[in-house]
Amino acid sequence: MSLQIWILLAVVLTFGLYIGIAIWARVSTTKGFYVAGQGVPPFFNGMATAGDWMSAASFISMSGLIAFLGFDGAMYLLGWTGGYVLLAVLLAPYLRKFGRFTVPAFIGDRYYSSTARVVAALCAVAVSFTYVAGQMRGAGIVFSRFLEIPIGWGVVVGMAMVAFYAVLGGMKGITYTQVAQYAILITAFIIPAVGISLELTGSPVPQVAFPQVAAQLDLIIEDLGFGAYTSPFTNLSQLDVILITMALMCGTAGLPHVIIRFYTTRTVRGARWTGVFALFFIALLYTTAPAVAVFAKFNLVETVVGEPYEERPEWFRTWEDTGLLEFRDKNADGIIDFAPGAMRDPASDNELFVDPDIIVLANPEIANLPDWVIAIVVAGGLAAALSTASGLLLVIASSLSHDIFKTYIRPKASEREELLVARGAMLGAVALAGILGVYPPAFVGEVVAFAFGLAAASFFPAIVLGIFDPRTTREGAITGMLAGITFTAFYIITVAPGIGIGWDPWFFGISPQGIGTVGMLLSFVLTVVVSRLTPPPPPEIQGLVERIRYPRGSGAAIDH
Amino acid sequence: MEPEREALEAYWKKNLTLIVILLAIWFTFGFIVPYFLGPWLNQFTFLGGPLGFWVAQNGSIYVFWILILVYALQMNRLDQRFGVRE
Secondary structure: OOHHHHHHHHHHHHHHHHHHHHHHOOOOOHHHHHHHHHOOOHHHHHHHHHHHHOOHHHHHHHHHHHHHHHHHHHHHHHHHHHHHHHHHHHHHHHHHHHOEOOHHHHHHHHOOOHHHHHHHHHHHHHHHHHHHHHHHHHHHHHHHHHHOOOHHHHHHHHHHHHHHHHHHHHHHHHHHHHHHHHHHHHHHHHHHHHHHHHHHHOOOOHHHHHHHHHHHHHHHHHHOOOOOOOOOOOOOOHHHHHHHHHHHHHHHHHOHHHHHHHHHOOOHHHHHHHHHHHHHHHHHHHHHHHHHHHHHHHHHHHHOOOOEHHHOOHHHHHHHHHOOEEEOOOOOOOEOOOOOOOOOOOOOOOOEEEOHHHHHHHHHHHOOOOHHHHHHHHHHHHHHHHHHHHHHHHHHHHHHHHHHHHHHHOOOOOHHHHHHHHHHHHHHHHHHHHHHHHOOOOOHHHHHHHHHHHHHHHHHHHHHHHHHOOOOOHHHHHHHHHHHHHHHHHHHHHHOOOOOOOOOOOOOOOOOOOHHHHHHHHHHHHHHHHHHHOOOOOHHHHHHHHHOOOOOOOOOOEOO | OOHHHHHHHHHHHHHHHHHHHHHHHHHHHHHHHHHHHHHHHOOOEEOOEEHHHHHHHHHHHHHHHHHHHHHHHHHHHHHHHOOOOO
């Protein structure tokens, strides 16, 4: 069987499974739509959280980025897992006890203010939407490379899929589809890693095998003039690595589509166990990712570097066609030279350009694994992109229909009308995200990391202080959210390459990926200070803050 | 202070203490060990590679998971002991 047929088979089978689940789990109430009727057991909820959480960025991009960053790549690994500790101990149990459908609803109730709710709803839409556009693009890249169709059609196919099951199923459909998608994406990630691990070291456990391969890789790339793979701060400053890690952690704990997952369990206990299962399932991928990075880089330098270009392997040719892999024979010796610096920089001896985004997809080909493995990886990449996209769309829909339409525009709207608005909002968001996926502004990939900075600077301080400090007032929270998100967005817009103004990093040379940490600190300080200067919250709110400390009587999430 | 109220405050204090301890470990393994001790730890070998590198890219993740597990187990026990369990 050819590779094309294997891929078609994998994609059709997995998509058929998702659609089947969506039809089986159809819902007709708003509660089922937003929080799956809270009937999801923690084991499956943890799995769905992991599927929801791990996007095209985790599956397709991250290992490639680590392969090029070396030690410093730890910032993605630690940032995107350490955030779950914050989520599990500082937020999840209390938000579940509080029992509202959405994060903006929590903000609105806790801060006794409709303004706060609107501000939060708009932040949620902005953060989720930028994130979803990247997922559509990711799905488009996978489709176009392996089905050899134009990227635009790849995005359209992905859009149609997401629209179908997210709109039909709501949270219940999404939850069980995400369970299936997690199973597929983790299988797809681990099989090639185990295969390559066996090839290189004879050990079937990538986590055990990769340090020794990294030590060998150190020797090879130091010969080529690079810094050691395992040495810290060869690519970024120590300050940047720390700030980016922190921004990703707090952003994880502030992202509405992750937080909302903890509402879908029946009890506070269930919310705690959801965190345990979620990080377990996430760690399976995240502890394998650095191994994939090391193996891929090792295989890359071993199979192509220093070899004649004319004898390049088949996978090299196919990826060259996509423009994501490029060779420029600067010294005209016909040999592929790999050296520090950019290939496009004439001053550098480097003749090879490899887009980090192709590492995971090309890895099985580089290692000569069978075609069916490549087909599974394709299905896994699509599962990662689509499961996250559907979770994000749900947040956009609930923010617009529940937090804005039902609360302000038509408080008397029936369940049917509200669901209609929610589904309409989803369709609109899919269409808009699809357009951005087909015609991406240059920065769609980077924006995934920026979305975390924005979430860290807006939601994280308002939620944590809302739970732990009864004295926090609506004035404080609104000031903090607005100042944090404005500062962070302004810095990203002025500094991030490819977005616009292109200023030098004007705040202590901090990179735009790490600025969310500064925005978050600013937000914390302003929230606390303004809260102390304004009249305290009404007594019933202070009582409410006290009640969420104790799990007893959490009951059902209230449709508010 | 009525006894039930006192018990609830004790429950909350225990919860806060646990959170502070767990977050101190989180900060140690999220930042101090990988980014400050990492270069020094790299002189030791673990699984055939530099130790600092392994902690930064694998070891700390295992610690994070243990922290969440400990929190869930401890809090569920506390809930029962203080009778605030659902």
